[in-house]
Amino acid sequence: MNKSYDAVIIGGGIHGLATAYFLAKKHGITNVAVIERKHVGYGGSCRNTAIVRANQHTQKNVGFYKEGLELWPELMNELDFNMMFHKCGIMDLLHSEDDISVARNSVSTAQFCGVQSEILDRHQTRELVPELNFSEDITHPIIGSMYHAPGGILRHDGVTWGLAKGAASYGVHIHQQTEVLDILVEKNKIVGIKTNNGDIKTPKVLICAGGYGNLMAHKLKIGLPIHSLTIQACVTQPLKPFLNTIVASGAYWVYANQTLKGEIAAGAHMDPWPNYTTNTTPQYLKHLTESLVEIMPCFKGIKFMRHWSGLADMTPDSAPIIEGNYPVKGLYMNVGWGYFGFKAGPVTGKYLAQYMANELKPSVLENFSLKRFENFLSNGENPYAYSYGPNN
Numbered sequence: 001m002n003k004s005y006d007a008v009i010i011g012g013g014i015h016g017l018a019t020a021y022f023l024a025k026k027h028g029i030t031n032v033a034v035i036e037r038k039h040v041g042y043g044g045s046c047r048n049t050a051i052v053r054a055n056q057h058t059q060k061n062v063g064f065y066k067e068g069l070e071l072w073p074e075l076m077n078e079l080d081f082n083m084m085f086h087k088c089g090i091m092d093l094l095h096s097e098d099d100i101s102v103a104r105n106s107v108s109t110a111q112f113c114g115v116q117s118e119i120l121d122r123h124q125t126r127e128l129v130p131e132l133n134f135s136e137d138i139t140h141p142i143i144g145s146m147y148h149a150p151g152g153i154l155r156h157d158g159v160t161w162g163l164a165k166g167a168a169s170y171g172v173h174i175h176q177q178t179e180v181l182d183i184l185v186e187k188n189k190i191v192g193i194k195t196n197n198g199d200i201k202t203p204k205v206l207i208c209a210g211g212y213g214n215l216m217a218h219k220l221k222i223g224l225p226i227h228s229l230t231i232q233a234c235v236t237q238p239l240k241p242f243l244n245t246i247v248a249s250g251a252y253w254v255y256a257n258q259t260l261k262g263e264i265a266a267g268a269h270m271d272p273w274p275n276y277t278t279n280t281t282p283q284y285l286k287h288l289t290e291s292l293v294e295i296m297p298c299f300k301g302i303k304f305m306r307h308w309s310g311l312a313d314m315t316p317d318s319a320p321i322i323e324g325n326y327p328v329k330g331l332y333m334n335v336g337w338g339y340f341g342f343k344a345g346p347v348t349g350k351y352l353a354q355y356m357a358n359e360l361k362p363s364v365l366e367n368f369s370l371k372r373f374e375n376f377l378s379n380g381e382n383p384y385a386y387s388y389g390p391n392n
């Protein structure tokens, strides 16, 4: 570990590693350290269900995520690393007239931005996924779906390892088993960090600590509107390929897809209270299996192999906070990615690297500023502000 670096990134997840990679590759800033408390991918980056998509609700967000989606093949090519991108599409089931009107909004925005997304009726939905249960006699009968063909999944370990390899190949130092204990500031400017392996001098620190980002900001007495909640996921035994797309239902609050290895990866809601544990619960598994079997009875009897959890760092408008030189000079933050930050890791890293190199915020990141909360503005992804706090 050097005594000083041009920039230090806290967190060896997809966001930290992608930023390090682009800082080195695109801007020639290679004297960079990524500091990771455990091992690369320990956080959400290697715990997620790796779904990527670009059918968000607003024009600004769709444009950004579209670029993110298109970046995967390019990235695999330049890193020469197989991240197992499987463009299998995403089907959001619709169960009510309300669902249809919300989907119509999303589809119009997506189509306006040149992103493939459409509404399928019952018949078209059945053609795509014949295993679905179209009975009227279930909790939420299926009346159609919103289908987004360019969405898909990747192998999350592959993405993290690929980015780590790419960053390291340009000379970035990745220090694992090294915990950042404090961020050092003098006259409102970043001057370094304190770790359990010694201090490092640096004029730029980027917080990319996932579910622990809020705790890092607290070291500087910065209160962020973020609560971390546990979110669980599980994977079944491998099966012969039968499910060609990701199937999700907001009403059942459940989603599932078949990976290239044949396993069914499935997920559901977050635990409804803030906490920093990564425990799994039987209630979650009960909800998930009952819902899945109701939507797709062929899931009955399939054995789960693994069940795990991670943290989702939630902001009130379900959009991240990407900020620089505010409120402390030299401090950059990329936090609040909740349960949706995997898909945007590389594209965010690309723009954040540009921001850190030029000290000018790229316009695509304006929508994610911390100041939006001070000005009572929402990113627009959610129609309402949610409270994920203890009194929600």
Ligand SMILES: Cc1cc2nc3c(=O)[nH]c(=O)nc-3n(C[C@H](O)[C@H](O)[C@H](O)COP(=O)(O)OP(=O)(O)OC[C@H]3O[C@@H](n4cnc5c(N)ncnc54)[C@H](O)[C@@H]3O)c2cc1C
Pocket (backbone or CB within 6 Å): 010, 011, 012, 013, 014, 015, 016, 035, 036, 037, 038, 039, 040, 041, 042, 043, 044, 045, 046, 047, 048, 049, 050, 051, 052, 178, 179, 180, 181, 208, 209, 210, 211, 212, 231, 232, 233, 267, 309, 310, 311, 312, 334, 337, 338, 339, 340, 341, 342, 343, 344
């Ligand atoms: C179960 C689950 C399912 C999900 N599904 C999806 C999905 O399908 N699609 C999607 O887009 N997103 C999904 N997500 C969200 C996504 O995984 C995260 O938003 C994303 O991984 C955040 O990446 P990151 O690099 O910011 O943080 P992380 O990957 O969490 O990395 C942060 C790192 O910081 C390290 N760290 C923390 N404190 C310190 C410290 N003091 N010193 C040094 N290091 C420190 C941690 O050890 C960790 O490795 C899911 C998340 C979970 C948990």
